[in-house]
Amino acid sequence: xxxxxxxxxxxxxxxxxxxxxEEWTRKTDEATKKGKxxxxxxxxxxxxxxxxxxxVQDGLTHSTHQPETQTLYRGIHGIDRIVxxxxxxSVTFDALRWCEQQKILVEVIFEEDGxxxxxxxSSLGGRETADVVLRRAQYQASTNGRDLLIGRWxxxxxxRGQLGVLERVVTTAIKPNKRKGIGRKGFGTGMAFEEAxxxxxxxxxxxINEAPSIxxxxxxxxxxxxxxxxxxxxxxxxxxVRDKNLVPExxxxxGLRQSQMMYKTPTPRHATNPAxxxxxxxxxxxxxxxRIAAAVKGLDVTCGWVQAxxxxxxxxxxxxxxxxxxxxxxxxxxxxxNARFTYGDFVTTKEGQVRLHPALAKFVVSTCVIPWTEIDxxxxxxxxxxx
Numbered sequence: 001x002x003x004x005x006x007x008x009x010x011x012x013x014x015x016x017x018x019x020x021x022e023e024w025t026r027k028t029d030e031a032t033k034k035g036k037x038x039x040x041x042x043x044x045x046x047x048x049x050x051x052x053x054x055x056v057q058d059g060l061t062h063s064t065h066q067p068e069t070q071t072l073y074r075g076i077h078g079i080d081r082i083v084x085x086x087x088x089x090s091v092t093f094d095a096l097r098w099c100e101q102q103k104i105l106v107e108v109i110f111e112e113d114g115x116x117x118x119x120x121x122s123s124l125g126g127r128e129t130a131d132v133v134l135r136r137a138q139y140q141a142s143t144n145g146r147d148l149l150i151g152r153w154x155x156x157x158x159x160r161g162q163l164g165v166l167e168r169v170v171t172t173a174i175k176p177n178k179r180k181g182i183g184r185k186g187f188g189t190g191m192a193f194e195e196a197x198x199x200x201x202x203x204x205x206x207x208i209n210e211a212p213s214i215x216x217x218x219x220x221x222x223x224x225x226x227x228x229x230x231x232x233x234x235x236x237x238x239x240x241v242r243d244k245n246l247v248p249e250x251x252x253x254x255g256l257r258q259s260q261m262m263y264k265t266p267t268p269r270h271a272t273n274p275a276x277x278x279x280x281x282x283x284x285x286x287x288x289x290x291r292i293a294a295a296v297k298g299l300d301v302t303c304g305w306v307q308a309x310x311x312x313x314x315x316x317x318x319x320x321x322x323x324x325x326x327x328x329x330x331x332x333x334x335x336x337x338n339a340r341f342t343y344g345d346f347v348t349t350k351e352g353q354v355r356l357h358p359a360l361a362k363f364v365v366s367t368c369v370i371p372w373t374e375i376d377x378x379x380x381x382x383x384x385x386x387x
Contacts, residue, residue: 008246008343014063016243016344017357021062024345024359032366037081041362042067045089047082047099047106054098056082059089061358074102080372081105083285085361107288109281109365131298137384138299147305149383151214154306154322155221159208161326162228163200166193169235169333196231200224214306229257237275237336243343251346251354254336261352270353274346275336277354281361282328282368283321290321293375320377324370331368 042059058067204224255273271277304315
């Protein structure tokens with residue numbers, strides 16, 4: 001930086017970007033040893049086939065990074081999923097075919113789209129099915145009342161999960177820090193958390209359980225979710241002492257869930273603070289997991305029951321993802337309240353959207369996830385097929 005200035009110069013920005021890449025690469029390597037998922041990010045990602053083996057080349061994320069190249073052999077690779085985050089590079093048709101034959105899921109996530117549920121799904125690894133009996137029940141649910149049963153279960157699970165997160169955050173992130181003056185404003189105080197928790201127990205959970213229509217359930221869940229995010233707004237992030245005065249003030253805490261960019265309708269898309277940029281990426285990964293689980297189960301991903309239908313999107317995923325959002329959000333909260341962030345971990349577009357360093361994005365995709373065995377759509381299937 002320039003002497004006696006808080007304005008980062010080009011050398012400082014370059015160094016902190018490199019240091020961020022090195023640190024998050026190290027953390028990702030530690031967190032993903034012997035895992036069944038490969039996460040690739042950065043410039044120059046490649047998947048191709050050579051002599052019957054899949055060649056997997058990671059991308060370049062910072063100047064000192066030496067991208068790893070792995071060779072996967074048929075039948076003994078031990079990999080069931082490859083996730084590619086905001087890449088530049090190439091994937092050959094032969095590579096996709098190889099992955100399909102080996103039952104490897106390939107997911108491509110385009111973070112720059114800014115939508116928590118926008119991603120490109122390249123291959124389901126040959127696992128998708130089409131269950132005509134299940135789909136017929138899915139289409140009939142909105143006329144035989146089963147949509148009410150399913151909607152109630154999905155939203156009750158989500159709101160119960162949010163309540164659990166709030167109760168645990170009070171214990172782990174708020175009360176231990178009250179001596180330091182952390183979380184003194186608005187819903188950021190322990191008392192406001194307790195007020196929100198009380199409303200969840202006294203109003204929102206009973207309201208959803210007793211609501212006679214999908215519309216009333218959605219309205220009650222919407223109020224609960226608004227209280228949930230507001231309660232978390234002032235939970236602080238940890239920043240390196242060197243960098244704390246360099247980042248915008250609205251980056252110092254979890255912050256507003258809705259983007260502050262100028263939209264006619266409030267939306268979490270195009271996050272304007274680090275915590276919610278991480279949330280959006282983690283929710284994108286979750287949406288892909290749920291989409292795959294629904295396709296494997298044989299459901300029609302375009303036909304939902306709870307959320308309003310929208311042309312051109314997988315409406316069912318917006319329904320099925322609900323019970324899992326609090327699980328992912330708790331992982332994100334744990335990350336943003338325990339990691340020590342630096343200036344180089346995030347960049348801002350000219351429009352104001354916050355994006356993650358590719359190495360940090362790789363860490364988020366590797367760690368803020370739910371194990372595949374826990375993405376279980378059996379309860380929904382049972383409610384659909386209930387006689």
